[in-house]
Amino acid sequence: MRRSKARETIIEELQKVKTHPRVDELFHLVRRRMPRISLGTVYRNLDRLRHEGAVAEIFCGDFNRYDGDTSRHHHFLCRRCQRVWDLDGQVALKVELTTQPGDFRIDGEQVLLYGLCRECLEGEGLSHL
Amino acid sequence: MRRSKARETIIEELQKVKTHPRVDELFHLVRRRMPRISLGTVYRNLDRLRHEGAVAEIFCGDFNRYDGDTSRHHHFLCRRCQRVWDLDGQVALKVELTTQPGDFRIDGEQVLLYGLCRECLEGEGLSHL
DNA sequence: TTTGATGCAAAGTATTTGCAATCGG
DNA sequence: CCGATTGCAAATACTTTGCATCAAA
Numbered sequence: 001m002r003r004s005k006a007r008e009t010i011i012e013e014l015q016k017v018k019t020h021p022r023v024d025e026l027f028h029l030v031r032r033r034m035p036r037i038s039l040g041t042v043y044r045n046l047d048r049l050r051h052e053g054a055v056a057e058i059f060c061g062d063f064n065r066y067d068g069d070t071s072r073h074h075h076f077l078c079r080r081c082q083r084v085w086d087l088d089g090q091v092a093l094k095v096e097l098t099t100q101p102g103d104f105r106i107d108g109e110q111v112l113l114y115g116l117c118r119e120c121l122e123g124e125g126l127s128h129l
Numbered sequence: 130m131r132r133s134k135a136r137e138t139i140i141e142e143l144q145k146v147k148t149h150p151r152v153d154e155l156f157h158l159v160r161r162r163m164p165r166i167s168l169g170t171v172y173r174n175l176d177r178l179r180h181e182g183a184v185a186e187i188f189c190g191d192f193n194r195y196d197g198d199t200s201r202h203h204h205f206l207c208r209r210c211q212r213v214w215d216l217d218g219q220v221a222l223k224v225e226l227t228t229q230p231g232d233f234r235i236d237g238e239q240v241l242l243y244g245l246c247r248e249c250l251e252g253e254g255l256s257h258l
Numbered sequence: 259t260t261t262g263a264t265g266c267a268a269a270g271t272a273t274t275t276g277c278a279a280t281c282g283g
Numbered sequence: 284c285c286g287a288t289t290g291c292a293a294a295t296a297c298t299t300t301g302c303a304t305c306a307a308a
Binding site: 130131133135136165166167169170173174191 | 261262263264265266267273
Binding site: 057059060061064076078085103104105106107108109110111112113114115116117118121 | 188193207232233236237238240241242244246
């Protein structure tokens with residue numbers, strides 16, 4: 001794969017943020033540095049970067065999100081504000097295969113917890129729930 | 130919520146299959162019994178059934194899938210044929226919170242393993258991998 | 259009868275693609 | 284130079300929505 005300014009800028013911006021942006025959000029971030037970049041280029045490059053394992057796609061419903069951190073970790077999705085957080089200290093989660101797969105070759109996993117974030121709980125006066 | 134023939138047929142068909150259909154696939158199943166049902170009605174009802182917890186949505190990439198079985202279980206997605214299976218005997222998985230959440234109220238989880246199913250491995254002569 | 263639910267079609271979003279121009283090696 | 288990559292715009296999905304009509308209670 002030939003290197004390109006667009007692809008390098010895309011992955012740099014993605015690794016800079018912790019917000020797990022949607023494609024259009026990342027597009028706007030990249031456009032601050034490359035005003036003429038097109039949305040199609042962002043889609044094309046994210047696809048390639050994902051195939052080579054340089055970025056991770058987070059399946060979270062209507063629009064998917066991207067993560068520049070490909071180390072093994074899990075996410076939390078707020079079903080009200082739709083933001084996604086990394087789970088580290090706040091919530092530790094143990095995921096392990098307890099039997100060997102016979103019918104599938106497993107090469108990845110995606111663990112998504114969902115619910116409401118603190119801000120949304122408080123904003124709706126639901127923190128007592 | 131008032132009962133309706135469409136909604137009842139939708140959930141019946143969804144509970145009948147084990148394939149975790151996409152919305153359009155479920156639409157075709159339901160249409161065999163209700164030829165005049167519209168795709169919009171299927172979307173509307175799946176949305177309501179999901180909100181009341183009668184069906185589960187599986188986030189698995191481009192198109193989401195639905196599951197009539199809402200008991201706690203996890204899924205496997207084949208990244209070649211895009212089919213989704215329930216994980217039960219073949220692969221047992223242990224998922225547990227190891228700390229109490231401080232910043233989030235968690236009400237659900239979604240665990241998706243992905244890779245290649247046996248059929249796709251064999252079909253591509255990759256079963257040795 | 260009342261009002262929620264539906265069919266239909268149009269609108270709204272998200273994503274992909276064709277192609278000529280541009281860039282990287 | 285040559286072929287990969289891009290910008291642009293058009294084409295494709297996919298999903299939601301407005302509204303007149305239908306149907307459940």
